[in-house]
Structure formats: structure tokens, C-alpha cells
Amino acid sequence: MIRSSSKLEQVLNQARFAVTVEIGPPKHSSATGIIKLAEVLKDYVDAANITDNQTANVRLSSIAAGVHLHQAGLEPVIQITCRDRNRIAMQSDLLGAYSLGIRNVLCLSGDHQKFGNHPQAKGVYDLDSIQLVDMVRNLRDKQVFQCGEKIKQHAPRYFIGAVANPFADPFEFRVLRLEKKINAGADFIQTQCIFDMQRFEKFMQMVRQRGLHKKVPILAGVNPLKSARAAEFMQKRVAGMIVPDEIVERIRQAADPKAAGIKLCVAQIEHLKKIEGVAGVHIMAIDWEEIVPEIVERAGIKPGNYPAW
Amino acid sequence: MIIAKPKPVAKLVEFTEKFDKILLVGCGGCASVCAAGGEKEAAELAVALRHWRQKQGSALAVSTAIITRQCDAQYLDSIAKQVTRVDAVISLACGVGVQFLAECYAGKPVLPGLNTVLAGGAVQAGLWEERCGLCGNCMLHQTGGICPVSRCAKSIQNGPCGGSQHGKCEINPQMPCAWHLIYEKLLATNRLDLMMQYRSPKDWSKEHSVGAKPVRKKVLP
Ligand code: SF4
Ligand code: SF4
Numbered sequence: 001m002i003r004s005s006s007k008l009e010q011v012l013n014q015a016r017f018a019v020t021v022e023i024g025p026p027k028h029s030s031a032t033g034i035i036k037l038a039e040v041l042k043d044y045v046d047a048a049n050i051t052d053n054q055t056a057n058v059r060l061s062s063i064a065a066g067v068h069l070h071q072a073g074l075e076p077v078i079q080i081t082c083r084d085r086n087r088i089a090m091q092s093d094l095l096g097a098y099s100l101g102i103r104n105v106l107c108l109s110g111d112h113q114k115f116g117n118h119p120q121a122k123g124v125y126d127l128d129s130i131q132l133v134d135m136v137r138n139l140r141d142k143q144v145f146q147c148g149e150k151i152k153q154h155a156p157r158y159f160i161g162a163v164a165n166p167f168a169d170p171f172e173f174r175v176l177r178l179e180k181k182i183n184a185g186a187d188f189i190q191t192q193c194i195f196d197m198q199r200f201e202k203f204m205q206m207v208r209q210r211g212l213h214k215k216v217p218i219l220a221g222v223n224p225l226k227s228a229r230a231a232e233f234m235q236k237r238v239a240g241m242i243v244p245d246e247i248v249e250r251i252r253q254a255a256d257p258k259a260a261g262i263k264l265c266v267a268q269i270e271h272l273k274k275i276e277g278v279a280g281v282h283i284m285a286i287d288w289e290e291i292v293p294e295i296v297e298r299a300g301i302k303p304g305n306y307p308a309w
Numbered sequence: 310m311i312i313a314k315p316k317p318v319a320k321l322v323e324f325t326e327k328f329d330k331i332l333l334v335g336c337g338g339c340a341s342v343c344a345a346g347g348e349k350e351a352a353e354l355a356v357a358l359r360h361w362r363q364k365q366g367s368a369l370a371v372s373t374a375i376i377t378r379q380c381d382a383q384y385l386d387s388i389a390k391q392v393t394r395v396d397a398v399i400s401l402a403c404g405v406g407v408q409f410l411a412e413c414y415a416g417k418p419v420l421p422g423l424n425t426v427l428a429g430g431a432v433q434a435g436l437w438e439e440r441c442g443l444c445g446n447c448m449l450h451q452t453g454g455i456c457p458v459s460r461c462a463k464s465i466q467n468g469p470c471g472g473s474q475h476g477k478c479e480i481n482p483q484m485p486c487a488w489h490l491i492y493e494k495l496l497a498t499n500r501l502d503l504m505m506q507y508r509s510p511k512d513w514s515k516e517h518s519v520g521a522k523p524v525r526k527k528v529l530p
Contacts, residue, residue, distance in 0.1 A: 082463070087510065109470045112462055112480045128465035131510045146510060165471030170492050173469075176505060180467060184507060192471060239472035239479035 003140065003187060006103035006159035007075045008047040011303075012188060012217040017273065018280030019301050020077065020190065020219055021292050022049045023069070025060035031068040034060075037289050038072035044296045046303055047075040049106055049190070049282070053084060056116025063097045070101050077161060078102055081110025086126035087135065087146050094139060098156035106161035106190065107132040111239060129162065130184045136160050137185025162186035164218070166203035167196060167242040175206040182215050189216055190282040193223035193234070196242040197271060204275050213277030220272045223284045224265035224291055228252040262295060269299040310430055311339040311403040312437045313346060313423040318357050321399065324420045325358065325369065328396035333358075333422065334388060334410065335375040336402035343437055345423050346401030348375050354401070354422070370395075379406025385413040392417055427459070445515030445522075451503050453494030458511075460487035466508040 002009060011018050021041055026033055041048060048069055050062040066076035078097055080090060094105065109129045113121045127135065135146045136158050143155040162181040166174055178189065194200045200220070207213050225231045231251045235243035247264070254260030265283075272278050281301065283292055296302050325331055333351045341347030355371040362369035374391055377384045379402035392398060397418040400407040403425040411419035427439040442459035448466075449456060458464045462480045468488030472479025478486045495503050 082465075109463055109465060109472075111472070114462075114480045123463065125463045125465065126513065127510050128463070128467050129470070130467040130507065134507070134509070163471060168469065168471045168473050169475060169486075170469075170473075170489060173492055173504065177467075177469075180505065180507060240474055 004103050004157045004159040008077065008104050009159040009187065011046045012279060015279075017301055018047075018217070018219060019045045019296055019303065020047045020049060020280065020282045021045045021289065022051060022282065022284040022286060023065070023289055024051050024054055024286045025062065025065040027057065027059050029060065031060065031065065034065055035068055035072050038069045038074040040290055041292055042072070042074040044293045044302055045074070045283075046280075047077050047104060049077040049079055051286075052079040052081045052108075052110065053116070054286070055111045056083065056113045056118070056121075058117060063093060063100070063102065066097065066102045067100045075104070076102055077104035077106050079106045079108060080132065081108050082125050082127050082129060082132055083110035083113060083123050086124050090127070090132065091135070091139070091145055094136065094156055094158070098158070103157075104159045104161060105136060106163065107136065107186075108163050115239070130181055133160055133162050133181055133186050134184040141185075160185055160187045162189055163192065164189050165192040165240050166194070166200050167192055168240045171199075171203075172206075175203060175210060175212070178207065179210060179212055182212060186216060188279075189218045191218065191221045192240060193221045193284055194268065194272070195223075195234075195247050196244055197268070199242065201275065204277050208277050213279075217279030218277060219280040219282040220275075220278045221282045221284055222265055222268050222272070224288065224295060225251050225257075225261035226288050227257045227261075230261075262291060262298070265295055266298045269295070269301065273299075273301070310342060310428070311405070311425060312343045312427050312429050312439075313340055313403050313425045315345050315350065315354070315401075315423055316421070318354070318361070321354070321358060321420075321422060322361050324399070325397065328369070328418075330370040330395040331358070331372075332388070332391050332395040332398045333371060333373045334379070334398055334400050334402070335373065336379040336400070336406050337375055338378040338380065338402070338406075340379075340402050340406070340423065343431075344435075348373075351375065351401055354399075376402075376406075379403075379409055382409060382413065385410060429459075443517055444511070444513070445517075446512055448508070448511075451506070451508065452491045453498065453500065453503070455487055455491045455494060457487050457491065460485075460490075466511055 050065045052062040053059050062078045066078045069076040107129050113123045138144050140157045143151045164178045228251045231248040251257050251260050335351035336346050351373040355373050358371050374388045392414050399420050399422040400410045401422040407421045428441040429437050429439040432438045439459045444458045462478050469486050473486040476489045478484045
């Protein structure tokens with residue numbers, strides 16, 4: 001059943017291995033950089049997520065960036081966090097973004113404002129991520145606003161994404177929470193960056209036990225490591241991540257850390273392709289997006305060259 | 310109980326710069342219990358303020374008083390005489406007490422001596438923790454008696470979020486993740502069905518952000 005006019009939905013519906021990428025908009029008001037990036041990436045990925053003030057730092061808005069990408073021929077997935085907007089502003093932005101051609105949205109809680117450049121800001125958290133998913137679904141399937149008021153015409157029909165973090169705790173509950181998100185209306189799932197493959201395998205096993213992979217496509221998150229510093233940062237500073245020491249060590253020991261990072265990422269994708277229930281990969285190469293084409297080529301997952309999943 | 314913290318002495322020095330005679334009014338309620346605005350704290354603050362002014366080469370007359378509960382109008386008359394003799398009053402009560410006092414003694418500057426921070430209780434000697442966010446719509450029956458509104462950094466209703474690791478909250482490795490606590494409690498009491506239940510968006514209109522909200526009850530004469 002096709003629910004939206006999203007191209008990403010079509011790709012996932014054809015049961016082809018999908019590739020999405022993450023783009024962080026700039027900390028200024030020019031879109032030149034992301035438009036260039038769209039040119040570089042558009043033949044290598046199916047869609048691009050645009051972060052919503054990631055790690056609570058002010059950046060060019062995800063919707064505005066999404067429009068630029070859309071115009072440049074790269075399908076955007078706008079991220080919406082619960083940190084900065086209440087249900088009124090979120091719905092207003094969802095209407096606005098749809099009117100500008102955006103068809104995919106990814107719903108998440110968002111990093112706490114404490115992590116960003118305005119730690120004194122008041123966090124909103126009117127809704128949580130699951131309630132946000134439910135709200136976007138009701139806009140589409142019931143044509144009602146969150147308050148229950150009918151949308152008389154032109155209700156937005158989004159393809160709705162949610163995130164899962166197999167590396168957060170309590171581990172046994174992570175699959176159940178994913179199920180809650182699916183029940184609330186998530187159409188596709190993107191996971192946190194995977195470094196601990198064993199734990200991810202276990203997670204997917206539990207996903208399959210509950211048949212969740214048959215309900216929604218799950219895109220596995222990967223992150224090419226650019227340097228030992230980046231690896232350490234991920235390991236120590238990023239909330240909800242697990243980066244095994246062995247991986248940090250491998251990058252640290254490498255004569256060419258960048259090459260080692262790419263090689264590792266390609267190997268991870270090769271591995272993920274074989275896991276039942278993984279419908280694609282989501283490549284998070286923030287500040288290193290230009291490396292994505294090479295990774296996609298080497299992993300043999302360029303759109304038009306899809307293995308079935 | 311309402312938990313408050315004393316404002317820094319320097320702040321109160323700044324507040325009282327233009328006055329010669331002030332009255333510090335402690336509160337015998339929560340402010341005393343949380344060791345922020347009782348008799349002892351009032352006396353200590355009086356010494357500090359006098360001393361500070363002395364160093365400047367002048368004198369500040371500081372008297373002290375204590376009121377049973379500043380948030381209760383029936384107790385406020387007890388300091389009427391003392392108030393007439395000073396230029397300003399510093400209330401060592403929570404924000405509610407400050408306002409009741411300011412309303413009762415409308416002609417006198419009544420200044421806050423404390424920062425009112427939360428509704429909570431002592432978890433060990435000298436350590437108080439937040440336990441209620443005054444949301445006006447208590448959900449503790451669904452969460453194993455652990456409040457996600459005040460104890461989860463994002464006040465989420467369907468937690469834990471993806472930042473919860475090793476039982477701790479993403480914003481502070483010292484702080485337990487409220488939803489992890491809820492999970493463990495519900496697991497131990499065989500109520501994981503409550504974790505799976507989807508809780509729809511909360512009605513925040515019941516909390517404090519909608520103007521001074523009255524609470525009425527029939528009172529027997
Ligand atoms: S659920 Fe609401 S009323 Fe109950 S303890 Fe938490 S904040 Fe207070
Ligand atoms: S880690 Fe736990 S307490 Fe902290 S914001 Fe997430 S759910 Fe709330």
C-alpha cells in the first residue's frame with residue numbers, strides 16, 4: 001500500500017536495498033554548500049536526511065535545507081525533534097514543508113538542549129517522539145489535527161520515519177519500543193550508527209522474532225570514521241552510542257586513518273546487507289559527506305544496482 | 310515540599326544598597342526544613358549583611374523575624390510592628406511566601422532572599438531531589454510511582470529515549486534515567502504492559518503555564 005508520494009517509499013516498497021545519507025545544514029544562511037553536496041550525492045543515494053539543529057546547535061532550518069535539496073534533485077527527509085517546537089509549531093511546519101514539496105519526515109526526541117550552543121534555552125518537549133509519529137500519521141490517515149479537529153482539505157501525506165537505537169538501554173526494551181513506534185504509525189526506521197555488530201545482530205534477531213522487519217523497512221545506520229579523534233568522540237561524547245575499543249584502536253593504528261575508516265564502513269555495509277530484515281543503510285558522514293559516493297560504489301549499493309533485501 | 314536555595318549574599322547586598330534598616334523574615338515551613346530560610350539561616354544572613362556594610366564604612370540595621378508559614382495569610386500579622394520600622398523586607402520563603410508578604414505589606418518593598426527551585430524532598434541528609442513537576446494531571450499510577458515529568462530530562466511520556474545508557478540519563482552520567490527506573494520497577498512488579506501502553510500527548514493546560522490557576526474545595530465553616 002502506497003501511503004504518500006515519497007520516492008523513498010517507492011524504493012522501499014520495491015524491496016530494493018535503499019541508501020540514505022545524513023546532511024547537517026550549515027551554521028550560516030547560505031545554502032550554496034548543501035546545494036553542491038546535493039549535486040555530488042544525488043546519483044548515489046535515494047534520499048537525504050536533514051538534521052534539525054543537531055546536538056542542539058543552531059543551524060539553517062531542516063525544512064529550508066530540504067527545499068534546497070529538493071530543488072537540486074535530491075529527495076529530502078526532514079528531521080523534526082521534539083526539543084524546539086510545540087504541537088502547534090510542529091503541525092504548522094508540517095503543513096508548510098508539504099506545501100514546499102517535502103514528503104518524508106523523520107520524528108525524533110532530539111538531543112537535550114544542554115549539549116548545544118544555547119544550554120540556557122527552555123526545552124519544549126510538548127510531545128515525545130512516539131506521540132509525534134502518531135500525530136503525523138493522524139494528519140495523513142485520519143485527516144485530523146492533533147486536537148481532533150478535521151482538516152477539511154489538503155491534509156499532508158507524509159512518509160513517516162522514526163529512529164531506533166539498539167545501543168541504548170534497557171536493551172531488552174529497545175525492540176519493544178520500536179514496536180511502539182511502529183504501532184504509532186512509523187513507516188520506516190533508521191537506526192543509530194552501528195559499530196557493535198554483535199549487539200546489532202542480537203537486536204535484529206529480536207526484531208525478527210516479533211516480525212517487525214515484515215511490518216516496516218529498517219535502514220541500518222553506519223558512520224565512516226574520519227580519524228581516531230572522531231572515533232574517540234563518538235565513543236565518549238555522543239549520547240547512546242557504543243563504539244568498541246577495538247574499532248577505535250584500528251583507526252588509531254592505521255597509517256591512513258581515512259582509508260581505514262572507509263574500508264571499515266564498506267565492510268560493515270557488506271555485513272549488514274546479509275542480515276535478514278535490513279532494508280538498506282543510512283550513512284551518517286556529517287562533515288564528510290563527500291566521501292559517500294566512494295563508499296556506495298565500493299559497497300555495491302549504488303541506486304540502479306540494488307541487491308534485493 | 311517546596312525546595313529553595315539562598316540567593317548569594319552579594320545579590321542581597323545589591324538588593325539592600327539603598328536601605329539603612331531591613332527586616333529578614335524567615336519561614337517556618339518548607340524553607341526551614343530545607344535549611345534555606347529558617348531561623349538559623351536568617352540569623353546567619355543578618356550577620357553577613359551587617360558585616361558587609363561595615364566594611365563599606367557605614368551601618369545596616371538588620372532585624373530578623375520568623376513566621377510559621379508565609380504562604381498562609383493568617384500568620385502574617387505577627388510581624389506588622391517590625392515591618393513599620395524598616396525600609397525594606399527580605400523574605401526567606403519560597404516565591405509564594407514572598408508574594409503573600411508583598412501583598413500583605415503593600416507599601417513596603419518585599420524582596421526575595423531565596424531562589425525557589427523545585428518540589429521534592431530529602432533523599433539523604435543535605436541532599437534534596439525533585440519529585441514532582443506540578444503537571445496537574447498525575448500519572449504515577451502508570452509509571453510505578455516514579456514521575457517522568459520531573460525526573461526525565463525531556464519529560465517524555467513513552468520512554469526511555471535513545472540517550473538512556475547504563476541506567477543513566479544522557480544529560481548527566483550521575484543522574485538516573487527516570488524511564489530506566491520506571492522500566493525496572495514495572496518489570497519487578499510484573500506490569501510491563503504499562504511500558505507497552507501508548508500514552509497520548511499530555512494535557513499541559515493542567516500545569517502551571519496558564520496563568521494563576523485556582524484550586525477550589527468546599528470548606529466547612
Ligand atoms: S505526574 Fe505530574 S502530578 Fe504526578 S508527580 Fe509527576 S508532575 Fe507531579
Ligand atoms: S535518558 Fe532517560 S531521563 Fe534522560 S531524557 Fe532520556 S528518557 Fe529522560
